[in-house]
Amino acid sequence: MSTSTADLEQIVAAAVSAAPVWRTSGQATRAGWLRALADALDAHADELVPLADRETRLGETRLRGEVGRTSGQLRLFATVVEEGAYLELTIDDADPAAAPPRPELRRLLIGVGPVAVFSASNFPFAFSVCGGDTASALAAGNPVVVKAHSGHPELSRRTAEIAAAALEAAGAPAGSIALVEGREAGNALVQHPAVQAAGFTGSLSGGRALFDLATGRPDPIPFYGELGSVNPVVLTRGAVAARGAALAQGLAGSFTLGAGQFCTKPGVVFVPRGAGFEEALAAATTGIAGGPLLTDRITAAFPEGVGRLAADPGVEVIAHGAETADGARPLVVATDAAAVIARADVLLEEVFGPVTLLVRYDTDDDLHAALGAVPGSLTATLHAEDGDDVTATLELLQARAGRVLFAGWPTGVAVTWSQQHGGPWPATTSLHTSVGATAIRRFLRPVAYQDAPERLLPDVLRDAALARLPHRRNGILTVPLAS
Amino acid sequence: MSTSTADLEQIVAAAVSAAPVWRTSGQATRAGWLRALADALDAHADELVPLADRETRLGETRLRGEVGRTSGQLRLFATVVEEGAYLELTIDDADPAAAPPRPELRRLLIGVGPVAVFSASNFPFAFSVCGGDTASALAAGNPVVVKAHSGHPELSRRTAEIAAAALEAAGAPAGSIALVEGREAGNALVQHPAVQAAGFTGSLSGGRALFDLATGRPDPIPFYGELGSVNPVVLTRGAVAARGAALAQGLAGSFTLGAGQFCTKPGVVFVPRGAGFEEALAAATTGIAGGPLLTDRITAAFPEGVGRLAADPGVEVIAHGAETADGARPLVVATDAAAVIARADVLLEEVFGPVTLLVRYDTDDDLHAALGAVPGSLTATLHAEDGDDVTATLELLQARAGRVLFAGWPTGVAVTWSQQHGGPWPATTSLHTSVGATAIRRFLRPVAYQDAPERLLPDVLRDAALARLPHRRNGILTVPLAS
Numbered sequence: 012m013s014t015s016t017a018d019l020e021q022i023v024a025a026a027v028s029a030a031p032v033w034r035t036s037g038q039a040t041r042a043g044w045l046r047a048l049a050d051a052l053d054a055h056a057d058e059l060v061p062l063a064d065r066e067t068r069l070g071e072t073r074l075r076g077e078v079g080r081t082s083g084q085l086r087l088f089a090t091v092v093e094e095g096a097y098l099e100l101t102i103d104d105a106d107p108a109a110a111p112p113r114p115e116l117r118r119l120l121i122g123v124g125p126v127a128v129f130s131a132s133n134f135p136f137a138f139s140v141c142g143g144d145t146a147s148a149l150a151a152g153n154p155v156v157v158k159a160h161s162g163h164p165e166l167s168r169r170t171a172e173i174a175a176a177a178l179e180a181a182g183a184p185a186g187s188i189a190l191v192e193g194r195e196a197g198n199a200l201v202q203h204p205a206v207q208a209a210g211f212t213g214s215l216s217g218g219r220a221l222f223d224l225a226t227g228r229p230d231p232i233p234f235y236g237e238l239g240s241v242n243p244v245v246l247t248r249g250a251v252a253a254r255g256a257a258l259a260q261g262l263a264g265s266f267t268l269g270a271g272q273f274c275t276k277p278g279v280v281f282v283p284r285g286a287g288f289e290e291a292l293a294a295a296t297t298g299i300a301g302g303p304l305l306t307d308r309i310t311a312a313f314p315e316g317v318g319r320l321a322a323d324p325g326v327e328v329i330a331h332g333a334e335t336a337d338g339a340r341p342l343v344v345a346t347d348a349a350a351v352i353a354r355a356d357v358l359l360e361e362v363f364g365p366v367t368l369l370v371r372y373d374t375d376d377d378l379h380a381a382l383g384a385v386p387g388s389l390t391a392t393l394h395a396e397d398g399d400d401v402t403a404t405l406e407l408l409q410a411r412a413g414r415v416l417f418a419g420w421p422t423g424v425a426v427t428w429s430q431q432h433g434g435p436w437p438a439t440t441s442l443h444t445s446v447g448a449t450a451i452r453r454f455l456r457p458v459a460y461q462d463a464p465e466r467l468l469p470d471v472l473r474d475a476a477l478a479r480l481p482h483r484r485n486g487i488l489t490v491p492l493a494s
Numbered sequence: 495m496s497t498s499t500a501d502l503e504q505i506v507a508a509a510v511s512a513a514p515v516w517r518t519s520g521q522a523t524r525a526g527w528l529r530a531l532a533d534a535l536d537a538h539a540d541e542l543v544p545l546a547d548r549e550t551r552l553g554e555t556r557l558r559g560e561v562g563r564t565s566g567q568l569r570l571f572a573t574v575v576e577e578g579a580y581l582e583l584t585i586d587d588a589d590p591a592a593a594p595p596r597p598e599l600r601r602l603l604i605g606v607g608p609v610a611v612f613s614a615s616n617f618p619f620a621f622s623v624c625g626g627d628t629a630s631a632l633a634a635g636n637p638v639v640v641k642a643h644s645g646h647p648e649l650s651r652r653t654a655e656i657a658a659a660a661l662e663a664a665g666a667p668a669g670s671i672a673l674v675e676g677r678e679a680g681n682a683l684v685q686h687p688a689v690q691a692a693g694f695t696g697s698l699s700g701g702r703a704l705f706d707l708a709t710g711r712p713d714p715i716p717f718y719g720e721l722g723s724v725n726p727v728v729l730t731r732g733a734v735a736a737r738g739a740a741l742a743q744g745l746a747g748s749f750t751l752g753a754g755q756f757c758t759k760p761g762v763v764f765v766p767r768g769a770g771f772e773e774a775l776a777a778a779t780t781g782i783a784g785g786p787l788l789t790d791r792i793t794a795a796f797p798e799g800v801g802r803l804a805a806d807p808g809v810e811v812i813a814h815g816a817e818t819a820d821g822a823r824p825l826v827v828a829t830d831a832a833a834v835i836a837r838a839d840v841l842l843e844e845v846f847g848p849v850t851l852l853v854r855y856d857t858d859d860d861l862h863a864a865l866g867a868v869p870g871s872l873t874a875t876l877h878a879e880d881g882d883d884v885t886a887t888l889e890l891l892q893a894r895a896g897r898v899l900f901a902g903w904p905t906g907v908a909v910t911w912s913q914q915h916g917g918p919w920p921a922t923t924s925l926h927t928s929v930g931a932t933a934i935r936r937f938l939r940p941v942a943y944q945d946a947p948e949r950l951l952p953d954v955l956r957d958a959a960l961a962r963l964p965h966r967r968n969g970i971l972t973v974p975l976a977s
Contacts, residue, residue, distance in 0.1 A: 101912040226709040230919040418945035429584040429599040431942035436713040459914035462901035
């Protein structure tokens with residue numbers, strides 16, 4: 012089922028009508044709308060989770076957790092809106108004595124207008140109809156038109172219905188959120204003159220195509236895509252010596268989690284040669300079952316990706332996970348630093364599913380040369396001991412990732428004020444995060460009012476509001492005490 | 495003279511070497527480098543101003559003022575760096591009791607790496623080698639490679655020499671700032687794999703071409719372009735009745751300032767029909783001389799642009815300024831709202847130089863319909879009286895501009911914390927400003943450190959630094975008192 016051109020026009024027109032209402036909505040009102048949406052998702056979890064499981068096969072436990080993540084995300088953004096620092100209120104008072112005389116300027120961030128959100132396959136709630144892009148776009152004061160992922164159409168439709176009804180019941184305008192379906196409608200959406208920005212989570216090829224459409228418009232719009240990531244991990248010789256078995260357990264759990272279908276899956280792991288880590292990882296992986304993959308396309312792509320790796324003359328298979336009737340079998344393969352340097356385009360392309368590539372290194376020089384070939388990623392992980400000199404390694408890792416971990420594993424992305432989910436291309440297309448509080452900045456634009464009469468200023472820029480909101484005045488940043 | 499491929503490679507390689515030094519430079523050190531650059535510009539003003547005047551014909555007074563603006567801009571960014579809020583330090587402490595247990599995350603913004611800056615013709619200092627893009631890119635912790643504007647090559651070379659020497663003398667690394675020349679070198683620069691972002695001020699056609707190169711790369715980079723703006727002005731009937739002559743004086747001064755070569759020149763002015771404003775503006779304009787335009791290309795383009803307007807059947811000439819031997823003659827033309835709606839592509843294209851288009855309206859409905867045809871602009875100005883109902887007009891203006899003025903005229907852009915110099919396409923390509931303190935955000939990217947040992951954290955993320963720097967911890971924004 013694909014959305015017709017006429018329906019798309021009607022949907023976008025409704026979003027255009029809703030846009031000024033969202034943009035000028037007060038903080039308490041908008042936060043209330045976000046919480047009403049969160050409450051509706053939670054209230055419908057018993058209906059939505061089985062629907063999601065039928066379409067994604069991700070299992071009840073994971074999906075129920077994801078509903079909680081999604082409603083929690085909406086509530087975090089409600090708090091962000093209430094707190095108000097995201098408005099970046101900045102005032103410079105007039106200075107008639109300056110040369111030239113300086114006018115009064117009052118600046119804030121406002122919503123850009125209707126936002127297009129492209130859902131992901133692997134998070135049917137948290138990166139889909141009411142996911143992070145939608146939550147941050149709404150929080151910024153914009154209506155949203157979602158392009159449903161073809162992997163979970165029924166869930167998308169039902170979630171959109173629930174969301175639209177919840178927002179309307181809470182007093183938000185018609186057109187606040189709507190769904191379109193089909194590739195053609197998605198392409199038309201990102202090119203629609205009324206759409207002001209787009210968020211996307213998905214494949215490099217799909218994301219690149221939409222990015223090119225967004226930037227190729229007569230009036231280009233920002234396209235915030237999260238596209239692909241191999242998430243390098245480095246284990247030092249010292250770390251393997253001190254806790255090799257625990258690291259192997261951790262890695263085995265992380266690369267097979269959710270059948271290896273997380274965007275933060277550790278896909279390439281640099282290990283000291285001959286330190287026993289391969290054996291430990293093989294032992295840790297053997298008993299782990301994979302699981303069914305999300306869609307037929309992903310199911311077909313997994314053996315292709317694995318085959319591409321296995322066909323490389325420098326790659327050997329180290330371990331298999333447990334075989335199951337229905338599902339991708341976990342796999343560990345290994346190669347040398349030299350092979351990665353020589354054939355990075357083959358060996359360091361993301362493979363979605365439960366496979367990871369070990370890269371053996373002898374010296375730090377080998378390691379650093381191979382890290383130089385790693386593409387931009389969402390995360391980079393370093394497991395080292397206190398005595399290790401990791402300065403150069405860390406420099407290479409942080410140049411390639413938006414989040415650098417020193418313990419644990421990259422799967423699991425906390426939705427917090429400080430999260431950064433983004434990194435150099437192809438991890439993301441922009442210098443902003445797609446998870447966490449500051450994701451809101453993607454859907455805001457600054458406006459400065461010069462010498463405005465107070466009655467014509469947005470409420471939050473008037474002196475009365477400044478008494479309660481974080482702001483900068485004449486260069487001084489101030490956080491009023493909560494009353 | 496065009497920079498060779500070999501020279502470009504060498505220049506970019508030096509910037510790559512300098513990048514980690516800039517990125518990890520302490521706040522005091524980096525602020526010192528910016529101030530050293532500012533001091534050097536001021537110290538060489540007597541040499542640079544005549545050089546600039548020979549190449550741009552902007553005159554000593556204007557150019558001397560522009561040097562001051564440029565060094566002042568560098569000093570503002572030194573203050574921004576020292577103050578530290580731009581780092582967006584954000585900490586969430588670990589929460590082992592959370593489900594799932596939450597790691598510690600510490601987030602900051604760091605420099606993106608080498609930045610390309612494309613100079614403008616009309617600000618040989620403030621938007622050129624050491625202008626706003628350079629100042630904000632350096633402040634963000636990045637080396638800069640400047641593409642010289644062909645309109646002032648000698649000045650560009652000398653400024654770059656002075657800047658490089660000043661930075662080196664202050665202890666900054668070699669490769670901190672360098673110059674390339676020629677269109678081919680500029681195109682190669684924005685496509686160079688080591689260049690991480692670009693800033694541009696110039697024409698729509700030139701900017702669009704570079705934008706397409708930047709976004710068309712295998713690894714697209716952000717391109718921050720300021721391209722073109724007609725800067726609409728609306729005069730209400732009430733305002734014209736109350737102070738028509740003063741408004742006419744102000745407009746005449748603004749559209750002819752700098753021979754109409756400011757990006758914020760009021761290019762289209764909506765005036766109530768038959769209220770006497772045209773006569774007042776004609777009287778105010780008659781005595782004003784234009785001046786020589788910046789380059790041969792601009793000199794040739796002005797009569798073309800004026801001719802395009804004058805050739806429109808709905809356009810009539812209202813007034814000329816004073817004729818001079820060497821220079822563009824100021825011109826006021828007028829048309830109707832209906833003509834603008836019918837032929838916006840012809841009538842609302844920016845014409846660089848001392849010309850402005852009056853658009854007569856009868857009713858607010860006429861006005862609003864015509865405003866709907868106005869393209870995105872840097873500024874929008876509304877002159878109204880207290881009793882006027884301007885809600886709908888203001889809504890249309892703020893949708894089209896990044897700065898909305900309620901007094902004065904858009905020429906003159908204060909370099910302050912609150913400035914917004916940007917707007918919907920084609921005013922700029924992004925949701926950031928190119929003037930003012932927050933311009934720094936364009937050249938920064940976030941990195942989050944998860945469970946990092948303190949010794950491996952950037953200095954500013956350690957607890958000792960948080961005691962003196964603005965930061966958010968567990969959701970609470972705090973501004974430590976200056977010690």
